[in-house]
Amino acid sequence: MRIRPAKFAAVTLLATAGVLALTACSPIQPWVKPYEREHLADPIMSFSRDPVSASYIDHVYESREGSRGATGTVGGGCGCN
Amino acid sequence: MHRRRNYARLVALAGLLLGCAQAGVLPDDRFDYLYHHYSGGGMNIQGPSILVRKKIGDHVSLSGSYFADNITGHVDTVSGASVDAVSGASTYHEERKQESFGIDVLQGKTTYSAGYIAGNENDYRARTAYASVSEDMFGDLTTISFGFTRGWDKVGVVGRTTTSPLERRNWQLGLSQILTRNLLLGLNFETSESEGLLNNPYRMVRYVDNQASNGRGYSTQPEQYPHTRTGNAGSGQLKYYLPWHAALDGNYRYYSDTWGIVGHTFELGYTQPVFHSWTIDTHARYYRQNHADFYADLFPYAFAQNFMARDRELATFKSLTLGLGASWEFHWTRLSWLQKGTLNLHWDRMRFKYDDYRDLRYIGVTPGTEPLYKFDANIFQFFISGWF
Numbered sequence: 001m002r003i004r005p006a007k008f009a010a011v012t013l014l015a016t017a018g019v020l021a022l023t024a025c026s027p028i029q030p031w032v033k034p035y036e037r038e039h040l041a042d043p044i045m046s047f048s049r050d051p052v053s054a055s056y057i058d059h060v061y062e063s064r065e066g067s068r069g070a071t072g073t074v075g076g077g078c079g080c081n
Numbered sequence: 082m083h084r085r086r087n088y089a090r091l092v093a094l095a096g097l098l099l100g101c102a103q104a105g106v107l108p109d110d111r112f113d114y115l116y117h118h119y120s121g122g123g124m125n126i127q128g129p130s131i132l133v134r135k136k137i138g139d140h141v142s143l144s145g146s147y148f149a150d151n152i153t154g155h156v157d158t159v160s161g162a163s164v165d166a167v168s169g170a171s172t173y174h175e176e177r178k179q180e181s182f183g184i185d186v187l188q189g190k191t192t193y194s195a196g197y198i199a200g201n202e203n204d205y206r207a208r209t210a211y212a213s214v215s216e217d218m219f220g221d222l223t224t225i226s227f228g229f230t231r232g233w234d235k236v237g238v239v240g241r242t243t244t245s246p247l248e249r250r251n252w253q254l255g256l257s258q259i260l261t262r263n264l265l266l267g268l269n270f271e272t273s274e275s276e277g278l279l280n281n282p283y284r285m286v287r288y289v290d291n292q293a294s295n296g297r298g299y300s301t302q303p304e305q306y307p308h309t310r311t312g313n314a315g316s317g318q319l320k321y322y323l324p325w326h327a328a329l330d331g332n333y334r335y336y337s338d339t340w341g342i343v344g345h346t347f348e349l350g351y352t353q354p355v356f357h358s359w360t361i362d363t364h365a366r367y368y369r370q371n372h373a374d375f376y377a378d379l380f381p382y383a384f385a386q387n388f389m390a391r392d393r394e395l396a397t398f399k400s401l402t403l404g405l406g407a408s409w410e411f412h413w414t415r416l417s418w419l420q421k422g423t424l425n426l427h428w429d430r431m432r433f434k435y436d437d438y439r440d441l442r443y444i445g446v447t448p449g450t451e452p453l454y455k456f457d458a459n460i461f462q463f464f465i466s467g468w469f
Binding site for chain 2: 029031036053055056068
């Protein structure tokens with residue numbers, strides 16, 4: 001089943017906005033304290049340890065596939081199709 | 082009207098984020114020099130990629146990058162397009178260069194980013210501007226970001242002086258969440274809109290023609306694409322710290338657009354530091370998509386539809402990538418300004434298998450019965466990074 005793009009976008013944005021509206025600015029206590037984040041601060045836990053390599057690989061896939069976006073990187077236009 | 086309502090929602094969301102400002106950290110000062118080499122399907126692409134990032138004071142970070150693709154391949158003598166499929170033997174050379182400049186400004190827990198990207202090819206010119214804001218909140222457990230990208234491209238044809246415009250707009254939403262002391266969650270959503278000449282002006286579609294002069298039973302005509310395309314992509318990523326000092330990550334992305342393409346991407350990765358200064362990365366990526374509504378490998382006759390495409394990118398296919406990388410960290414005391422550096426080598430092996438795109442190198446068979454096309458590719462990346 002294919003989800004209509006406009007509906008998908010609207011539902012996702014409204015859901016995100018709703019969650020933020022309920023939780024933003026409220027005094028939520030962090031359940032992982034700063035001194036408990038030693039493992040998370042390790043470079044191997046970075047989502048993008050090598051940005052120049054990640055950007056290049058995104059470009060390789062985007063030039064050969066119909067899907068694009070939601071990778072966390074910004075790319076320029078390309079006449080690669 | 083509908084687009085205006087969506088835009089109003091996004092502006093309201095950005096305002097909500099800005100209104101609750103609370104932290105952020107600017108990216109590290111670093112430089113990267115990468116050399117990449119792609120070979121597969123009759124194409125060789127190589128070139129450098131350079132990224133430099135430097136903080137100015139405590140609140141501003143500047144970045145600049147340069148990227149080049151030097152392409153050697155074959156012109157498809159059947160379709161006329163410079164594609165991987167080697168159905169012709171005419172070699173061509175092409176170069177693509179891209180420069181970018183970016184700035185990040187940190188204010189409290191909010192980071193504002195903006196930048197400009199310029200890409201140039203002999204028959205394509207791309208100009209892109211982007212802006213984003215990210216916010217750390219809930220005791221820095223959560224980082225949320227919102228971005229907008231706008232592109233103005235000009236599509237040309239070698240030998241002609243006129244160009245056709247192509248405009249791009251992208252909206253991005255991102256969330257990074259600490260779930261436990263060992264588990265991170267990343268969510269990204271992106272809507273993209275393109276408007277203008279979206280097809281490759283060189284590429285042709287083929288249709289059945291028993292009277293064709295080439296004796297193959299088909300003739301060709303230029304592709305005809307819709308002038309607009311809207312796509313939505315959503316992805317989720319988990320990264321888990323393993324007790325023996327290693328990391329495991331999984332990623333899924335869903336994509337769909339108004340051309341009828343639905344794509345699924347699955348990725349699994351494992352990172353293992355070894356011998357104090359080495360890090361080994363392995364990953365696997367599986368991708369599949371169905372074809373666009375107006376795609377066909379062989380149309381029944383000329384002008385069979387309003388819109389017609391024979392682009393592998395719009396076909397039904399699957400691809401599998403297996404990758405291996407090694408990184409060596411070094412400290413060079415002679416260079417006091419260099420905190421650390423890494424030497425990295427990555428190798429990716431890709432396999433593409435098409436379900437409805439046929440290999441036109443096979444002649445003497447009934448059109449539409451040629452073997453399905455498939456190809457393998459190797460990607461090598463060698464890069465050096467330095468933190469200062």
